[in-house]
Amino acid sequence: MSNDVLVFVECKDSMPRKASLELLSAGRQIAAKFSSSLFAVLIGSGVKQAADMVSGFSDKTIIVDNGSLADYGWDSTGSALQEIVKKYAPMIILGTSSMTGKDLFPRLAARLEAAMVSDAVGFDFNGDGLKIKKPLYGGKVISWIAARADSLLIVTFRPNSFAVNEPGQKGEIIEEQVNIQKNPGIKVISFTKAESKKVDLQEADFIICGGRGMKAAEHFSLLDGIGDLMGGRVGASRTVVDSKWREYDDQIGKSGKTVSPKLYIGCGVSGALHHIMGMDTSKVIVAINKDPNAPIFQYADYGIVDDLFAVLPALKDELKKVREES
Amino acid sequence: MNILVFIKQVADTEARIIISSDQKSLEIENKYVVNFFDEFAVEEAIRIKEALKDVEITVCTFAPARATEALRTAIAMGADKAVRIDSSKYETDDLLIIARILAAYAKNEGFDLILCGRQAMDDESANVGAMVAEFLDIPHISQISRLNMLDPGRAEVENEIEGGKKISEIALPALFTAQKGLNEPRVPLITGVMKAMKTEITVLDPASFDAPFGPIDNESSKIHVLSYELPAKRPSVRIIDGESPEEKAGNLVRLLRDEAKVL
Numbered sequence: 054m055s056n057d058v059l060v061f062v063e064c065k066d067s068m069p070r071k072a073s074l075e076l077l078s079a080g081r082q083i084a085a086k087f088s089s090s091l092f093a094v095l096i097g098s099g100v101k102q103a104a105d106m107v108s109g110f111s112d113k114t115i116i117v118d119n120g121s122l123a124d125y126g127w128d129s130t131g132s133a134l135q136e137i138v139k140k141y142a143p144m145i146i147l148g149t150s151s152m153t154g155k156d157l158f159p160r161l162a163a164r165l166e167a168a169m170v171s172d173a174v175g176f177d178f179n180g181d182g183l184k185i186k187k188p189l190y191g192g193k194v195i196s197w198i199a200a201r202a203d204s205l206l207i208v209t210f211r212p213n214s215f216a217v218n219e220p221g222q223k224g225e226i227i228e229e230q231v232n233i234q235k236n237p238g239i240k241v242i243s244f245t246k247a248e249s250k251k252v253d254l255q256e257a258d259f260i261i262c263g264g265r266g267m268k269a270a271e272h273f274s275l276l277d278g279i280g281d282l283m284g285g286r287v288g289a290s291r292t293v294v295d296s297k298w299r300e301y302d303d304q305i306g307k308s309g310k311t312v313s314p315k316l317y318i319g320c321g322v323s324g325a326l327h328h329i330m331g332m333d334t335s336k337v338i339v340a341i342n343k344d345p346n347a348p349i350f351q352y353a354d355y356g357i358v359d360d361l362f363a364v365l366p367a368l369k370d371e372l373k374k375v376r377e378e379s
Numbered sequence: 380m381n382i383l384v385f386i387k388q389v390a391d392t393e394a395r396i397i398i399s400s401d402q403k404s405l406e407i408e409n410k411y412v413v414n415f416f417d418e419f420a421v422e423e424a425i426r427i428k429e430a431l432k433d434v435e436i437t438v439c440t441f442a443p444a445r446a447t448e449a450l451r452t453a454i455a456m457g458a459d460k461a462v463r464i465d466s467s468k469y470e471t472d473d474l475l476i477i478a479r480i481l482a483a484y485a486k487n488e489g490f491d492l493i494l495c496g497r498q499a500m501d502d503e504s505a506n507v508g509a510m511v512a513e514f515l516d517i518p519h520i521s522q523i524s525r526l527n528m529l530d531p532g533r534a535e536v537e538n539e540i541e542g543g544k545k546i547s548e549i550a551l552p553a554l555f556t557a558q559k560g561l562n563e564p565r566v567p568l569i570t571g572v573m574k575a576m577k578t579e580i581t582v583l584d585p586a587s588f589d590a591p592f593g594p595i596d597n598e599s600s601k602i603h604v605l606s607y608e609l610p611a612k613r614p615s616v617r618i619i620d621g622e623s624p625e626e627k628a629g630n631l632v633r634l635l636r637d638e639a640k641v642l
Binding site for chain 1: 393398472475498501503506507510513517518539541549550593600601603614617629634635639642
């Protein structure tokens with residue numbers, strides 16, 4: 054085993070995901086500490102353009118570009134990744150705690166007998182080793198985890214856990230041919246692409262979230278307008294999703310998605326614990342609620358106590374001004 | 380047809396958690412529930428049994444004695460048998476070891492289908508399901524939102540993947556993890572609760588069955604928790620001043636730009 058760091062890069066619309074660039078920036082720090090190399094790995098079909106961009110963030114960029122890898126599968130993508138891991142023998146593999154990451158890495162960890170830490174949010178150096186920061190119990194507790202030094206370590210991180218570095222000099226791109234294995238027990242019948250071209254909720258820098266205080270599905274157009282303006286996403290509390298005002302895909306909280314954007318604005322969100330657990334790691338939290346005793350104010354950085362239907366149009370205008378200035 | 384459902388008992392959202400003074404362990408208030416996503420797995424197994432009749436549902440957990448309550452909940456809902464693999468001598472931070480134990484149990488017991496929740500609410504790792512499938516060398520599908528049994532050997536499932544929804548036909552045996560929306564888990568009836576009180580829960584020692592998937596002793600754990608700590612606290616909220624909603628919005632945006640620097 055080397056001391057090298059290998060980052061599994063996920064792509065969306067033929068471009069690397071922001072979360073993967075974050076991992077490369079984190080991987081850079083780890084590789085510097087261990088005086089080792091940083092590898093990016095892209096597995097898919099038509100990944101050369103993405104690889105070119107990624108190469109500015111890594112020492113070497115390894116691609117497996119094959120028509121049969123167009124659609125992700127733990128079997129096919131996993132078999133390709135496994136061969137790359139065998140050949141390059143890294144010390145650590147970094148992935149994203151995304152739907153793909155959650156599906157792929159546990160299986161790979163079992164196959165490779167690797168140490169695995171999932172859904173982490175940071176790391177630090179621990180003498181000669183590495184320690185991984187992972188929240189437990191919806192963020193009520195932070196744990197610091199170490200792996201045995203002689204073991205391959207696989208870590209998946211939540212999106213928005215690290216800042217993205219500026220790209221540097223482009224490194225070498227290496228194309229590998231590998232055997233791709235498909236599981237004979239799985240037959241894909243159909244794939245329906247989600248219509249939204251918007252950024253994923255978990256990757257969004259800006260989230261404006263509606264709660265019960267939004268009162269009706271049609272009022273969410275107020276939030277959609279601000280979300281679009283800011284290039285972010287609209288989230289929803291559990292009550293809102295249970296009332297069918299918004300899709301489950303938008304739900305933030307313990308039974309939905311865990312998000313940590315730069316800026317989270319909760320509108321008419323009371324702040325039930327299961328919701329807080331899904332957004333507590335946001336960098337800045339704003340709450341807009343007419344009830345000054347709403348629990349969400351205990352978790353917020355800034356609060357507006359007022360009628361959100363009066364605040365939101367003004368907020369949109371003010372945000373628009375700032376956008377136009379910059 | 381044998382369906383195995385793996386469940387986990389987790390601390391309730393409201394449970395108080397205290398970190399020991401040496402930061403090496405946690406004391407969790409005695410408020411435990413069946414993991415939210417596992418309820419969908421139990422419910423789906425019961426629905427398959429109701430549709431196909433000749434089905435036996437075994438619900439299984441790797442846990443200390445307190446989890447008996449979670450198993451009884453699953454029996455009260457409609458599962459047939461409950462098994463607790465005793466974790467007290469095998470406490471580990473390494474989920475791979477737990478997956479080895481559960482996979483070994485499944486292999487010894489035999490099964491056609493394994494169901495579990497998409498992730499546990501306490502550690503949110505989403506690891507054990509796919510790891511068990513890998514050890515058993517069977518296909519898995521993550522976070523399914525629909526399941527149709529086609530004939531005894533095949534199932535059609537819908538699941539959410541990056542960028543959309545996929546429908547696949549899977550040859551059994553297989554493992555599926557349940558997403559919210561797969562069904563509406565039932566609330567146990569009083570008759571179910573009565574039955575659950577009388578049902579004998581099998582308790583197994585992991586050492587009592589073959590473990591063909593690698594070491595399960597704590598010594599072989601590749602992961603260990605160094606310490607626990609409380610998350611950094613946010614300063615108290617700053618309530619934005621202003622005579623009107625418009626003024627408050629303006630002041631907020633200025634602070635977000637100049638002070639918080641997030642715009």
